[in-house]
Amino acid sequence: MARLPPHVPQISTGDPITAALWNSFIYAANFHLRAPSALLYQSVSQSVPPITRVRITYDSPVRDTDGGHDPANNSSRYTIKTAGTYLVAVASGTALQGPAGGEQSVGILVNGTTFWADHLRARDQAFSAILGSCTAEIPFQIGDFVETSLWQDSGLTQTTIASTTVGSWMGLHWVGV
Amino acid sequence: MAAVLVPAPVTVVGGVTVFTKDLWNNGPALADAWLRDPPRAILAQTVSQSIPTGVDTPVAFDQVIVDNRAGRSSDGTAWSAPAAGIYLVTATSNLAWNGAAGAFVGNHITATGQGTCAATEIPATPGPARFQYNLGALIALNAGDAIQLRIFQNSGQPLPTGFSATGSRLNARWIASP
Numbered sequence: 001m002a003r004l005p006p007h008v009p010q011i012s013t014g015d016p017i018t019a020a021l022w023n024s025f026i027y028a029a030n031f032h033l034r035a036p037s038a039l040l041y042q043s044v045s046q047s048v049p050p051i052t053r054v055r056i057t058y059d060s061p062v063r064d065t066d067g068g069h070d071p072a073n074n075s076s077r078y079t080i081k082t083a084g085t086y087l088v089a090v091a092s093g094t095a096l097q098g099p100a101g102g103e104q105s106v107g108i109l110v111n112g113t114t115f116w117a118d119h120l121r122a123r124d125q126a127f128s129a130i131l132g133s134c135t136a137e138i139p140f141q142i143g144d145f146v147e148t149s150l151w152q153d154s155g156l157t158q159t160t161i162a163s164t165t166v167g168s169w170m171g172l173h174w175v176g177v
Numbered sequence: 178m179a180a181v182l183v184p185a186p187v188t189v190v191g192g193v194t195v196f197t198k199d200l201w202n203n204g205p206a207l208a209d210a211w212l213r214d215p216p217r218a219i220l221a222q223t224v225s226q227s228i229p230t231g232v233d234t235p236v237a238f239d240q241v242i243v244d245n246r247a248g249r250s251s252d253g254t255a256w257s258a259p260a261a262g263i264y265l266v267t268a269t270s271n272l273a274w275n276g277a278a279g280a281f282v283g284n285h286i287t288a289t290g291q292g293t294c295a296a297t298e299i300p301a302t303p304g305p306a307r308f309q310y311n312l313g314a315l316i317a318l319n320a321g322d323a324i325q326l327r328i329f330q331n332s333g334q335p336l337p338t339g340f341s342a343t344g345s346r347l348n349a350r351w352i353a354s355p
Contacts, residue, residue, distance in 0.1 A: 005213065006209055006213060007209070007213070008205050008206045008208075008209035008210070009206060010201075010202045010206050011198055011201050011202060011206070012198060013198045014198070015198065017195065017196045017201065021201075025205040025206075025209065028205075028209040028212075028213075029209075032209075032212050085217075085243075087265070087350075103307065105309065105342065107342050107343070114343075115342040115343035116269075116343060116346070117267075117269045117311050117343065117346065118269060118271075118309045118311070118342040118343055119309060119310060119311045120307055120308060120309035120310075120342065121299075121308070121309075121310075132311075133311070134269065134311035135267045135311060135313050136267060136269065136311075136346065136348060137217070137219055137265075137267065137348040137350060138219075139219070139242070139243065149342075175350065175352075176212070176213050176214055176215065176217065176350075177213045177214050
């Protein structure tokens with residue numbers, strides 16, 4: 001569901017406060033109070049082959065005010081319905097399989113090509129899992145889409161951790177024009 | 178029991194001005210304009226920078242994606258708050274690594290008079306070839322206070338910022354009055 005960003009116009013001396021003008025203020029107030037927002041998470045584990053930019057698939061939207069996510073089609077994407085600047089935060093990670101070594105990164109990917117933020121770290125620690133998160137403010141046009149990218153070069157296929165607490169998720173919120 | 182006042186309908190007599198131009202423009206219109214577009218910046222680095230050893234070095238942002246109140250310094254190493262307020266500041270760092278084992282990498286968001294407001298500091302032993310970290314902080318700034326993203330490394334030699342996925346970025350946004 002697309003929405004127009006709010007805009008309360010300035011007026012000149014003598015201009016009446018018309019119904020349209022007043023309603024633009026009411027629309028703006030409601031928009032700021034409930035701006036476009038989404039929170040998606042993954043409840044089914046996903047394979048992450050080595051040296052492959054995997055897009056995290058989200059099967060469980062917690063919140064999606066504008067209907068930008070389709071769990072059945074391109075479920076890794078959130079497609080922008082309302083133009084503006086969004087605060088985007090993602091987190092993802094895998095259980096550690098095989099020996100330590102190499103690198104792993106979690107990133108915010110826009111329109112399949114542009115990384116706006118990335119968290120890249122070593123896989124040398126012998127933990128049971130490795131997770132990362134990152135946050136960025138991103139200007140979007142209608143139709144742009146944003147995804148969570150996960151990459152690793154352990155030499156083995158790893159598996160995402162699917163959990164409502166420490167798994168993969170992506171949240172975004174309209175914060176301005 | 179105290180008497181309860183029944184609300185009386187408020188009406189406006191015809192011809193009386195409820196909103197003057199200034200009241201409207203400085204009230205509903207200004208509030209919406211500020212909320213839609215508060216002081217904010219999105220800066221990026223597209224030119225590699227040498228980070229000397231042992232120096233907490235401000236990252237120079239050469240590209241302005243957004244800077245609606247012109248807060249970026251001329252050399253790109255700082256962004257100054259145009260208005261007092263609480264700012265949401267996030268940053269991504271980037272450093273190519275070929276230093277010796279036993280060294281250390283730090284990433285900091287700093288603010289005038291407050292020092293480090295967010296940090297990721299890790300040993301580089303055993304290190305990967307690259308580091309890229311994401312930082313975030315809520316920072317109370319006075320008008321004119323500057324924020325920076327800084328990178329520290331003590332490998333014993335200069336190391337360049339890199340572009341494995343994205344170059345370093347710095348975002349700042351006014352989100353509330355102080």
